[in-house]
Amino acid sequence: MKHRLFLVALVSLISLIVSPQLMASSESEVAQPEQAKTAQVALPSALTYLNNMKQAYNNLNYTLLYLNTAQNKIEPKQLVHGVIDGKRISYFTYLNGAMRESLQFDGKISFYQQGTKPYSLISHQDQSVFADIANFDFKSGNRSYEYIILGKDRIAGKKAIAIRMISKDKYRYSYIVWLDLGSYLPLRLDIINKSNIILEQTMVVSMNISHTVSPWIKQLSTQSTPDILTLPQTTTSNIAQWNVDWLPTGFKVIKDDQHKLMMHDTDPVSYLMLNDGIVSVSVYISSNKSLLADQQTIIQRGGTLIYTKQVNNAEVNIIGQIPLVTAEKIAASIKPVH
Incomplete structure (x- = not known):
């Protein structure tokens, strides 16, 4: 009898010790999915990355050396970008062949080409590399594109993340843009058709970011520019619209x-x-x-x-x-x- 009472007491004691552990284990199993869900919500979305790119592209001081590839033709180019007193300035040049340069600042863009007279045009539209994709309104653009994170890679020695912009119809191309995970500047852009063939690619091979604007490009902003080219007016009274x-x-x-x-x-x-x-x-x-x-x-x-x-x-x-x-x-x- 005493032996039987001893066994009952021993079983009760063990259950008291084990039960809290089982409960804790059960609570932990319930909590883990909730924690995982929280972690997923905290990860940046594709839209967040793209908007970060937009801010970086317009507000940082940087120099990009890049290659533009289309139909097996490769052209090396350079972009120097800075912000002076809240105004963006961009210097662009082709690195091969005849000299071709442009400077965009304060509402106009000036063109310089070997063998021709330089001229300027009134323009507030950004003409530099990646400008069209970097200045896109991604929020309203989701009517035409779906944004998906593809994964991480390495471009120009930088850790990068790839975002795919998938066209929702057959009337436009899709894009893949790679962003530097340190600065969010664009490092590569592919234009892709519906067969997933890359039609054109722009890829950075060297990038330099500075806290201050380049002294050289700051000096360019103070120099006189070519005269503004005025296009002749045409008479439209007899022209069909x-x-x-x-x-x-x-x-x-x-x-x-x-x-x-x-x-x-x-x-x-x-x-x-x-x-x-x-x-x-x-x-x-x-x-x-x-x-x-x-x-x-x-x-x-x-x-x-x-x-x-x-x-x-x-x-x-x-x-x-x-x-x-x-x-x-x-x-x-x-x-x-x-």
């Missing part, structure tokens, strides 16, 4: 005027500029019919398409980084204003 009845989601007409082109010495042509925040598309429309009225011309260089077609008794030329199907639909939708 045109409408574009179809545009891909996100695109809109941001410019509509008349141009004189070398191939049209007498009559100006209608000019439309379309933009979706990343891509600019130029549309030229002339009432002069070509000798090849029933044919179309397609020229592709990297991501840039040059498309010519006779539509509604007019010659339409479309130039931009868009798929062929987009150019065809835009051209087919062009109609005269009555």
Whole structure:
């Protein structure tokens, strides 16, 4: 009897010791998924990374050496960027061949090319490398693109994270952009078609970031620039106006005027500029019919398409980084204003 009571007491004691441990273990098992969920929420999203890139690109002082590759043609270029008294300044140059440079500062951009007279243009649009992707409104852009983190890699000796911007329709290209995890500056950009083929690539091979603006580029900001080029005004009273009845989601007409082109010495042509925040598309429309009225011309260089077609008794030329199907639909939708 005493032996039996001793066993019962021993079992009770063991259960008292083990039960809190089991409870703690059970609580731990419940808590772990909650902790994991919290950790996932804390990780930056693709949108956060892209917005960080936007801030870094516009506000840091840096020098980028990079390669632009399209159809097996590689061009080395350089960008020097700084911020002076709250104003951005960008110096850009081609590193091979004839000297070609530009300087953008305080609302104008100046061009210098070997063998030609330098000139300036009034422009507030950033013309430097990565500018279109870095200045995109990513929040509203999710109507046209889906943002996905692909993973990490190493670009130009820097730890980088890759973000894919997937087009939600067939009327624009997709992109993969690699960001430096230290500064969030863009290090590489691929333009990709629907078959996942890289049409064009821009990749940094050397990057230098400084706390202060380069003394050299600061000196450039104080020097006089070439005269502003004024384009001759054209008379449009007898020129037919045109409408574009179809545009891909996100695109809109941001410019509509008349141009004189070398191939049209007498009559100006209608000019439309379309933009979706990343891509600019130029549309030229002339009432002069070509000798090849029933044919179309397609020229592709990297991501840039040059498309010519006779539509509604007019010659339409479309130039931009868009798929062929987009150019065809835009051209087919062009109609005269009555």
